[in-house]
Amino acid sequence: MNVDLFLFYAFATLAIGSALLVVSLKNIARALFLFFVVLFAMAGLYLFALADFVAITQIMVYVGGVLILLLFAFMLSNKELLNDLQQTTGSLFSLPTWKVLPLILFFLGIMIYGIIEWQQSTPAWMTTAIQNNTVIKSTDNNIHQLGIKFMTQYVLPFEVISIFLMMALIGASHLSRKDLQK
Amino acid sequence: MLDLFIHILVPVAIFTFIAIFTLFAVYAERKIAGFVQDRLGPMETGKYGSLQTIADILKLLQKELITPLLADKILFRLAPIIIFVAVFTGFSVMPWSQDFIPVNTHTGLFLIMAIVSIDAIGILMAGWGSNNKFSLLGSMRAIAQMVSYEIPVGLSLIAAVMLTQTLNLNDIATNQGVLATEEIKFLGVWSIKNVGGIFAWNIFQAPHMIVTYIIFFIATLAECNRAPFDIPEAESELVGGFHTEYGGIQFAFLFLAEYAMMFLVSMLGVVIFLGAWNTPLPNMGALKLANWTTGFAWGIFWTFSKSLFLVGVQMWIRWTLPRLRADQLMNLCWKVLTPLAFLCMAISAIWRILVIV
Numbered sequence: 001m002n003v004d005l006f007l008f009y010a011f012a013t014l015a016i017g018s019a020l021l022v023v024s025l026k027n028i029a030r031a032l033f034l035f036f037v038v039l040f041a042m043a044g045l046y047l048f049a050l051a052d053f054v055a056i057t058q059i060m061v062y063v064g065g066v067l068i069l070l071l072f073a074f075m076l077s078n079k080e081l082l083n084d085l086q087q088t089t090g091s092l093f094s095l096p097t098w099k100v101l102p103l104i105l106f107f108l109g110i111m112i113y114g115i116i117e118w119q120q121s122t123p124a125w126m127t128t129a130i131q132n133n134t135v136i137k138s139t140d141n142n143i144h145q146l147g148i149k150f151m152t153q154y155v156l157p158f159e160v161i162s163i164f165l166m167m168a169l170i171g172a173s174h175l176s177r178k179d180l181q182k
Numbered sequence: 183m184l185d186l187f188i189h190i191l192v193p194v195a196i197f198t199f200i201a202i203f204t205l206f207a208v209y210a211e212r213k214i215a216g217f218v219q220d221r222l223g224p225m226e227t228g229k230y231g232s233l234q235t236i237a238d239i240l241k242l243l244q245k246e247l248i249t250p251l252l253a254d255k256i257l258f259r260l261a262p263i264i265i266f267v268a269v270f271t272g273f274s275v276m277p278w279s280q281d282f283i284p285v286n287t288h289t290g291l292f293l294i295m296a297i298v299s300i301d302a303i304g305i306l307m308a309g310w311g312s313n314n315k316f317s318l319l320g321s322m323r324a325i326a327q328m329v330s331y332e333i334p335v336g337l338s339l340i341a342a343v344m345l346t347q348t349l350n351l352n353d354i355a356t357n358q359g360v361l362a363t364e365e366i367k368f369l370g371v372w373s374i375k376n377v378g379g380i381f382a383w384n385i386f387q388a389p390h391m392i393v394t395y396i397i398f399f400i401a402t403l404a405e406c407n408r409a410p411f412d413i414p415e416a417e418s419e420l421v422g423g424f425h426t427e428y429g430g431i432q433f434a435f436l437f438l439a440e441y442a443m444m445f446l447v448s449m450l451g452v453v454i455f456l457g458a459w460n461t462p463l464p465n466m467g468a469l470k471l472a473n474w475t476t477g478f479a480w481g482i483f484w485t486f487s488k489s490l491f492l493v494g495v496q497m498w499i500r501w502t503l504p505r506l507r508a509d510q511l512m513n514l515c516w517k518v519l520t521p522l523a524f525l526c527m528a529i530s531a532i533w534r535i536l537v538i539v
Contacts, residue, residue, distance in 0.1 A: 029310055033257060036303055052289050056296045064299025064332065068325060071306055075322070141288045143349060 008048050015041035032071050039063055050136055053143050192284050196273045204441040208235045211497050218501040245430035250313060253427065257311030262428065262435040265304035269442045272297040276449055277355045279459045279481025290351040291343065294450060295336060298405060301443070302328045305424050308436075312427040320423025323413050323508065327404055330515045331411075334401040337523035338394045342454050344530040345387055345538065351453055358383050359460030360472045370537040378472035379464025383457035388533045394526045395455040397519050399492075402447035404515070406440065409500040413508055448492035452485060459485045 018037040025031040039062045046055035129135050136142065150158045209224070209232065216223025224231030249255055275290035277283040287293065302325050309321020346354045357364050360378035368374045368381040369389060375382075385391045404411035425436045452458060459481030463471035475484075506514065 027254075029254065030257065033303070033307055052287070053292070056289055056292050060292075060296040060299055063303060064296065064329070068299075068302060068306065068329060071303075071310075072322075072325070075310065075318070141350075143288055 004048075007044070011041045011044035011048075015045065028074055029071075032067065032074060035070075036063055036067055039067065050138055050142065053146055193270075193274075196270065196284070200270065200273070200438060200442045200445075203445055204438050205235045205239065207441045207444070207493060208238070208437075210494070211500075214494070214497045215501045218498070239434060242430055242434045247430050247432060248427075250427055253313045254311045257307050258427070259311075259432075261304050261308035261311055262432045262439070264307060265301055266435045266439040266442070268297055268300040268304055269439045269446060271300075272446045273442070275351055276446070277352045277453060277458060278485050279478050280356070280361065280476075281352065282478065282481065283352050286350070286352050288348070288350050291339060291349040291354070291454070294446075295332075295339065298328070298332065298335075301439075308428070309424040312424070314427050316421045317424050317426045320426070324407055324424055327407070327411060327413070327511060330512060331401045331404040331519075334397050334515060334519040334523045335405060337520065337527050338398040338401065339454060341394045341523065341526040341530040342384055342391065342398075344527065344534050345391070346384065347534075351458075354384070355453055355458030355460070358457045360465070360476055361460075367538070370533065377464050378460065378476070380457070380462040381464055382460065383455065383462075385455045385457075388530070388537070390526050390529045390533075391455065393522065394530075395451065397523050397526065398451055398455065401515075401519055402451065403496060403499065404511070406443040406447055406496075408444065408496055410503040410506050411511060412500075412505060413511065444493055444496055445489060448496065449485065449489040451492060452488045456488055457484075 015038055018034050018041065022031045022034050022038060025034065039058060043055040043058045046052075046058060212234070213223045213231075224234035227233040227237045249258055272294050274284045275287060275293055305321050305324045305328070309317045309319075309324070312318070343349060343354075346357060348354060353363075356362060357366060359382050360376065362375050362382070366374055366382055366387065368386055370387070372381075380386070385395050425433060428436055461472055461475040461480065461484055463475050465472045
């Protein structure tokens with residue numbers, strides 16, 4: 001077993017295991033800190049897809065921004081409110097059994113469908129890429145490609161996302177501003 | 183097998199460097215503090231107190247690890263490790279000399295910016311895990327400060343990266359001296375590629391880069407929670423901030439992380455703005471000073487001495503300036519540094535399009 005494969009499975013187990021723990025832990029603070037491990041393991045999995053830029057963005061945006069905001073919100077919120085939130089029934093699903101059963105069967109169906117549809121052989125576009133030597137290697141400068149693609153092929157979605165983020169920023173500053181009319 | 187050996191050797195070497203650097207930096211800090219405040223500093227242990235920090239670290243290593251009764255034990259124990267590992271990982275992409283870099287990756291600079299945010303999580307973890315109001319308040323202040331100051335740091339780095347056109351720290355370093363692979367110009371007018379020296383540094387590539395560097399320096403000072411931005415651990419108000427409850431080797435690791443962070447941001451400033459491992463001496467006619475003082479050992483020497491100089495400046499500032507109030511801190515960040523950094527970024531974009539190309 002080579003190191004790459006070992007690392008991949010280690011990251012995958014870490015991601016799935018800690019994600020399960022995040023939803024089942026009763027201690028919200030610990031669950032939030034464990035969420036960091038999930039995000040970190042996900043970033044590791046992105047690296048295996050040669051998406052190093054996405055991996056680092058994941059850490060920067062989610063760990064540096066979203067997770068810290070979540071922790072802040074948790075630490076500054078009311079203690080009684082948190083106690084209400086923390087009173088779970090103890091079982092993984094708090095629905096009655098007859099409701100859970102179709103849900104579980106539905107997910108099982110999706111998984112079986114996925115396994116049936118999954119083709120073991122390499123897709124055609126992959127084999128042609130290998131033949132034409134146009135495969136992206138881990139040492140290639142992916143950011144350069146990404147920048148060119150963002151500014152040419154995907155310029156409209158890129159601009160729409162920036163406008164959307166701008167709207168969110170303006171909305172946030174509007175909500176947090178003190179009402180001067182009073 | 184050799185590959186594996188190198189993979190183990192490099193982190194050990196970096197760790198040893200951080201440990202030794204911290205030992206000497208703490209001694210230097212106390213001596214500088216003594217000099218600024220017109221006293222002698224440590225004088226008892228060893229000649230001129232030179233063994234003082236070694237005695238201190240021996241004391242810390244012997245101490246019992248005390249965990250508060252009501253602390254969240256897992257988070258409390260993990261926090262110093264996360265804080266230290268975060269800073270430690272940052273060193274993995276820093277170039278020391280020409281092509282002498284632990285990991286030569288195209289996303290080096292971006293990685294360092296992400297690493298700093300992991301540091302913030304560790305501080306929050308320490309503050310919450312201690313179950314102490316001073317710790318929690320200290321870590322809250324630390325996070326508010328670090329998250330805010332990440333913006334001017336990021337923007338000033340973007341302003342620099344817009345000119346260099348790469349996030350690869352090795353390439354950024356190479357293009358600031360006589361070994362540059364691209365055309366470089368002093369203030370956009372004087373082609374400097376064969377002259378090198380101080381004029382080829384990024385800080386002199388465009389007139390606004392000096393302002394950008396000053397923004398970067400002030401903001402990174404706040405990122406490492408150093409005075410005058412040390413309200414997270416303000417002794418007079420908060421006991422010790424987020425590390426109030428820590429003792430023994432855990433405290434030693436927090437301390438190690440703080441000094442490693444100081445060196446990391448100084449080195450980052452050196453690599454991005456101050457010529458990395460390139461010499462400050464230019465070629466002058468027959469006097470090929472830049473060519474003579476460029477090489478593998480010279481590279482390490484220049485990186486090291488420039489970074490140490492900046493660490494020295496950080497210490498000098500710490501003992502000279504009084505601490506900023508929380509509101510002054512936020513005002514400085516959001517109303518002065520961030521707009522200025524935005525302006526620098528805009529100038530960089532125009533400069534790149536109109537002057538360089």
